[in-house]
Amino acid sequence: MSSQSHSVGIVQAKRVDFSEPLTLKNGTVLPSFHLMIETYGTLNANKSNAVLICHALSGHHHVAGRYQENDKYAGWWDNMVGPDKPIDTNKFFVVGVNNLGGCHGSTGPLSINPQTQKVYGADFPVVTIQDWVQSQARLADYLGIESWAAVIGGSMGGMQAMQWAMDFPDRIRHALVIASAPKLTAQNIAFNDVARQAILTDPDFHNGFYMEHQTAPKRGLRIARMMGHITYLAENGLSLKFGRELKEDAYRFDYGLDFEVESYLRYQGDKFSNTFDANTYLLMTKALDYFDPAADFNDRLDEALNSVKARFFIASFSSDWRFSPARSQEIVRALIRAQKDVSYVEIESTFGHDAFLMEDAAYMKAMRVYLSNIEV
Amino acid sequence: MSSQSHSVGIVQAKRVDFSEPLTLKNGTVLPSFHLMIETYGTLNANKSNAVLICHALSGHHHVAGRYQENDKYAGWWDNMVGPDKPIDTNKFFVVGVNNLGGCHGSTGPLSINPQTQKVYGADFPVVTIQDWVQSQARLADYLGIESWAAVIGGSMGGMQAMQWAMDFPDRIRHALVIASAPKLTAQNIAFNDVARQAILTDPDFHNGFYMEHQTAPKRGLRIARMMGHITYLAENGLSLKFGRELKEDAYRFDYGLDFEVESYLRYQGDKFSNTFDANTYLLMTKALDYFDPAADFNDRLDEALNSVKARFFIASFSSDWRFSPARSQEIVRALIRAQKDVSYVEIESTFGHDAFLMEDAAYMKAMRVYLSNIEV
Numbered sequence: 015m016s017s018q019s020h021s022v023g024i025v026q027a028k029r030v031d032f033s034e035p036l037t038l039k040n041g042t043v044l045p046s047f048h049l050m051i052e053t054y055g056t057l058n059a060n061k062s063n064a065v066l067i068c069h070a071l072s073g074h075h076h077v078a079g080r081y082q083e084n085d086k087y088a089g090w091w092d093n094m095v096g097p098d099k100p101i102d103t104n105k106f107f108v109v110g111v112n113n114l115g116g117c118h119g120s121t122g123p124l125s126i127n128p129q130t131q132k133v134y135g136a137d138f139p140v141v142t143i144q145d146w147v148q149s150q151a152r153l154a155d156y157l158g159i160e161s162w163a164a165v166i167g168g169s170m171g172g173m174q175a176m177q178w179a180m181d182f183p184d185r186i187r188h189a190l191v192i193a194s195a196p197k198l199t200a201q202n203i204a205f206n207d208v209a210r211q212a213i214l215t216d217p218d219f220h221n222g223f224y225m226e227h228q229t230a231p232k233r234g235l236r237i238a239r240m241m242g243h244i245t246y247l248a249e250n251g252l253s254l255k256f257g258r259e260l261k262e263d264a265y266r267f268d269y270g271l272d273f274e275v276e277s278y279l280r281y282q283g284d285k286f287s288n289t290f291d292a293n294t295y296l297l298m299t300k301a302l303d304y305f306d307p308a309a310d311f312n313d314r315l316d317e318a319l320n321s322v323k324a325r326f327f328i329a330s331f332s333s334d335w336r337f338s339p340a341r342s343q344e345i346v347r348a349l350i351r352a353q354k355d356v357s358y359v360e361i362e363s364t365f366g367h368d369a370f371l372m373e374d375a376a377y378m379k380a381m382r383v384y385l386s387n388i389e390v
Numbered sequence: 391m392s393s394q395s396h397s398v399g400i401v402q403a404k405r406v407d408f409s410e411p412l413t414l415k416n417g418t419v420l421p422s423f424h425l426m427i428e429t430y431g432t433l434n435a436n437k438s439n440a441v442l443i444c445h446a447l448s449g450h451h452h453v454a455g456r457y458q459e460n461d462k463y464a465g466w467w468d469n470m471v472g473p474d475k476p477i478d479t480n481k482f483f484v485v486g487v488n489n490l491g492g493c494h495g496s497t498g499p500l501s502i503n504p505q506t507q508k509v510y511g512a513d514f515p516v517v518t519i520q521d522w523v524q525s526q527a528r529l530a531d532y533l534g535i536e537s538w539a540a541v542i543g544g545s546m547g548g549m550q551a552m553q554w555a556m557d558f559p560d561r562i563r564h565a566l567v568i569a570s571a572p573k574l575t576a577q578n579i580a581f582n583d584v585a586r587q588a589i590l591t592d593p594d595f596h597n598g599f600y601m602e603h604q605t606a607p608k609r610g611l612r613i614a615r616m617m618g619h620i621t622y623l624a625e626n627g628l629s630l631k632f633g634r635e636l637k638e639d640a641y642r643f644d645y646g647l648d649f650e651v652e653s654y655l656r657y658q659g660d661k662f663s664n665t666f667d668a669n670t671y672l673l674m675t676k677a678l679d680y681f682d683p684a685a686d687f688n689d690r691l692d693e694a695l696n697s698v699k700a701r702f703f704i705a706s707f708s709s710d711w712r713f714s715p716a717r718s719q720e721i722v723r724a725l726i727r728a729q730k731d732v733s734y735v736e737i738e739s740t741f742g743h744d745a746f747l748m749e750d751a752a753y754m755k756a757m758r759v760y761l762s763n764i765e766v
Binding site for chain 1: 587
């Protein structure tokens with residue numbers, strides 16, 4: 015079979031409007047909002063085969079397939095989602111969604127604030143993982159899905175899967191939490207704050223109302239992304255890929271491009287800063303920082319998880335130092351203490367945190383086996 | 391004994407002028423230069439008790455003591471250098487020096503370029519570890535020191551100690567290389583490049599001639615330092631010190647100060663960006679990136695070290711992930727392959743890379759014992 019035949023093919027994004035107000039964790043009420051989604055596969059008659067894919071920091075609703083035949087890139091998890099792929103669209107009805115506050119079409123800082131008729135910009139509220147789950151529950155209602163067969167996500171997406179299990183125990187049967195953590199460490203928060211400071215102190219930030227100044231804090235967002243990118247990759251992975259390879263034969267003795275790794279990082283920073291919204295970056299890093307479900311239970315994660323009914327699949331990657339295997343094991347141990355059903359796999363990888371997006375036989379097989387055992 | 395009695399007491403910096411031209415690795419000729427130094431203890435009659443302290447990225451010649459009784463801080467290695475301290479000034483004549491290109495008084499980007507009568511700024515050449523060692527050899531000549539009893543340094547300072555042993559095998563009897571590495575990894579270089587990009591893209595950088603514009607790229611330097619600071623600290627050290635401690639009782643839902651770790655990092659960034667020169671930061675990170683003594687020997691570090699005559703003391707710290715114990719062990723193994731005399735100690739610590747500056751009983755004792763065995 016060609017890889018083409020495993021693709022969901024040509025897909026279309028869809029905007030779903032919600033006219034009921036949504037009260038956020040910080041007290042703000044969004045009078046209305048909309049979410050951009052994509053779906054792949056077919057919802058079965060008893061609506062028991064729906065899977066929600068939650069995205070990470072820079073992700074969105076375009077999970078699989080292409081908008082046009084000649085699109086250079088497919089959706090961000092195209093290796094995982096499609097006919098006969100681990101998240102098999104012959105079996106499952108798969109839903110991708112862009113989070114509230116995102117910059118890919120869902121209501122967010124780039125949207126028009128209905129109360130002012132101006133772009134939200136910095137007036138868009140800081141949303142939380144819980145707020146995202148609430149908005150996704152509205153989406154489930156809209157789609158007629160009473161209970162997800164599974165909610166699946168990597169990194170920040172895994173936090174949403176956990177939150178789903180805690181907030182709607184009767185509406186999720188399986189939570190797949192990949193390369194994630196039960197809360198950020200001081201080091202995680204520190205990196206996020208440096209990223210935010212780079213954006214906030216960019217003279218083009220204009221207190222978050224840069225759209226009104228026909229500009230954007232691209233310098234700051236570029237630095238934020240370059241730094242973030244280092245933390246997504248394993249140290250040994252970077253060494254294997256770039257080592258101390260030079261662009262030219264000799265040192266330049268200036269601040270141009272000496273090393274290949276510099277070229278790679280600057281390219282990543284440039285690309286990201288030209289396509290992503292800085293206010294969205296700010297609020298999504300804050301949602302990460304704020305996620306801490308055990309906080310209301312005297313830091314007892316097992317008690318926070320006491321109400322869940324979903325079965326859990328937890329996966330981590332050996333070289334991930336952003337959310338290391340030890341962080342996934344914290345979730346596993348808490349689930350065991352709470353007497354919940356949990357499967358755990360640690361995948362050997364040199365791709366660091368980014369491994370959750372990569373092709374890897376052992377990882378794909380673990381996902382495939384777990385998902386094939388889900389009854390729909 | 392009070393700690394006061396272990397201090398070198400009130401010290402004075404001294405400027406030493408060198409009128410002979412110095413040819414740098416990149417081909418530039420400095421027509422003349424000067425170095426700021428401090429000395430503690432007394433040079434003995436046969437001048438055999440001199441120790442050179444080489445500084446790290448943000449260090450300088452003010453190693454120990456105070457300029458005035460009421461100075462808030464002593465020199466940066468005051469816990470290590472003084473009477474009866476591990477680097478014992480009753481025994482040794484200790485020399486601290488600010489590197490060429492520095493911003494604490496030695497010739498550097500803040501100095502007047504004799505050829506233009508204007509501040510060097512970005513016209514100051516990118517210097518290397520080798521250039522520093524050459525300039526320090528001139529200093530040894532000036533002081534009448536034919537051979538150092540020891541050259542000692544942490545991090546970038548350790549690279550200078552190694553370079554001394556390779557470039558002047560007859561002028562150094564002991565090299566103490568602490569929390570260092572034989573060359574930077576791709577990840578090390580990547581962090582340095584993000585730091586440089588933050589500075590280079592700051593609108594106040596003005597191609598490095600910011601002095602002429604009566605400004606400085608403080609935003610960029612602040613971001614560089616905040617990020618750097620995270621890499622100097624251990625993840626578990628940060629968690630032990632700050633965890634997820636909040637400044638106030640509840641989340642702010644804005645981009646002010648939520649977490650203690652944010653407060654700490656921003657303070658460090660602010661302080662540094664108000665006192666350090668951005669051009670110096672750029673060139674010192676480049677000196678780090680370029681250090682690679684094995685490169686001329688087909689990546690055989692043992693062959694690069696073949697000519698050394700000094701005995702080596704190598705120390706690393708368990709939680710240092712910037713220059714991990716594995717990096718120190720590369721040096722140790724190469725020295726053993728080259729049949730050189732080497733002592734190695736790995737210190738348990740939660741202070742990460744910064745541990746080399748910290749008070750630690752096991753570390754102090756290892757230094758004390760090694761140095762007490764040096765014959766002068």
